[in-house]
Amino acid sequence: MKTHRTALVWFRRDLRLTDNPALLHALANAERVVPLFVFAPEEEQQWAPGAASLWWLHHSLAALNGSLRKLGSALVLQTGPSLTALRRALRETDATLVCWNKLYEPAALKRDAEVAAALDADGVSVEQTNGTLLFEPGSILNGSKLPYRVFTPFWRTLDKELVTLPAPLRAPRQLPAIPRNVSRVELDTLELLPKIAWDQGLADTWTPGEAGALKQLKDFGKHVAAYPTGRDRPDREETSRLAPHLHFGELGPRQVVATLRHAHPGAAESRGTESYLRQVGWREFAHHLLFHFPATTDAPLNPMFAKQKWRRSRADLRAWQRGATGIPLVDAGMRELWRTGWMHNRVRMIVASLLTKNLQIHWLEGAHWFWDTLVDADLANNTLGWQWVAGCGADAAPYYRIFNPVLQAKRFDPLRGYIRQWLPELARLPDRWIHQPWTAPDAVLKHAGVELGVTYPRPVVDLGESRNRALQVYSELR
DNA sequence: TGAAATGTTGGGGCG
DNA sequence: ACGCCCCAACATTTC
Secondary structure (H helix, E strand, O other), X not given: OOOEEEEEEEEOOOOOOOOOHHHHHHHHHEEEEEEEEEEOHHHHHHHOOOHHHHHHHHHHHHHHHHHHHHOOXXXXXXXXXXXXXXHHHHHHHOOOEEEEEXXXXXXXXXXXXXXXXXXXXXXXXXXXXXXXXXXXXXXXXXXXXOEOOOHHHHHHHHHHHHHHOOOOOOOOOOOOOOOOOOOOOOHHHHOOOOOOOOOHHHHHHOOOOHHHHHHHHHHHHXXXXXXXXXXXXXXXXXXXXXXXXXXXXXXXXXXXXXXXXXXXXXXXXXXXXHHXXXXXXXXHHHHHHHHHOHHHHOOOOOHHXXXXXXXXXXXXXXXXXXXXXXXXXXXXXXXXXXXXXXXXXXXXXXHHHHHHHHOOEOHHHHHHHHHHHOOOOOHHHXXXXXXXXXOOOOOOOOOOOOOOHHHHHHHHOOOOHHHHHHOHHHOOOOHHHHOOHHHOOHHHHHHOOOOEOOOEOOOOOOHHHHHHHHHXXXXXXX
């Protein structure tokens, strides 16, 4: 005999049926289970989902609804406020239990605490579980019981704990039907898709939803042996491309660990797996850090950088956003982002270094642009990444670590395939010049059909001069 | 998950 | 044969 007649499962960023502790808890403790999603972007405050995230969310919700319907259930969609929607659904279904998987961002933590307290006062049972991270923030601490601020010791501690991870939970094989009278809105009324159709590149690149996530994980596992070196090659598909699936919880990190560690016995595969799991560790590190230091979404973790003066240049920022800086690797990355909603991680570091160090534009400008354009935009990862590059965060790149996009391009795009894919107007330039067209002889440019300032911009900034200027600015901060 | 400047070494050309 | 120079390759230091 189950304790509850009816339970709600409040889906948020756990849009999956496999390894979903909240769903499984509801099924174990109630006879009827009502899956609910509440669209309440205003509750995320200034970090409400951007346009690319909303595109993904639309398709992921559609996929989840499809999966639920196959098992005899359906996704009940509501608009916020969350508490109002939950109370309405509780009233309409006579549910006495609400289950959800926890989120750990500042605004979500606050909102969930308020919702839980209000439901508790209503006499409703609440069960909050962890389906999003390997370990709860606050559970990985150093010898002094303080949060780690450096990745490597954090990872060593976490890695040792990995053997204690429970196996992923199986997806249910069937689900009880939802009550007919529960009120709901249609997905299309949320208007998550763009009004002008700029999303074709996203649709060509991605398959949102749990099935797409599991296929991506399986495919990645097949060539994980190439990951340790291949992950630095933006011209190849050697990275996992799992980030957006992980962000929306179409896949949980426990499934990633279990699948990769158990599938591949070979030494090279094992090395590749451990190299990739270290990156999953960075995701974990970012979430734990944001939990401990919630102000870092908008302010540097290292207070020494609070007084840093930034340049304001709408023109330079716009050139960077549009992939028109005149520096090929940077422009290629920014165009990949605009077109596909994603950018290779090494290129992210390089474009961020150019914006914050060479152009001296505030890292928050970059963070906001990534927030709006990335399908994997994630507050914890985005915050850590930008503060890392700007040098003001945890375990940050030292101030003098300034990427030279020409050298990086020669090293990591040696065949020039990435540049030629994203900058077709430069494609006919010979290998020797394509990473730095402003140094090419006039005859070479002419022969390749390139006219600097016309068919392709001159560099917005001199790399050598701006490097020295950045070193000067940073040295004055110390 | 740097780059540039500076320092060191050693092979080979050449008088 | 020998010393000298050049310079690439590598190592170290500095920002």
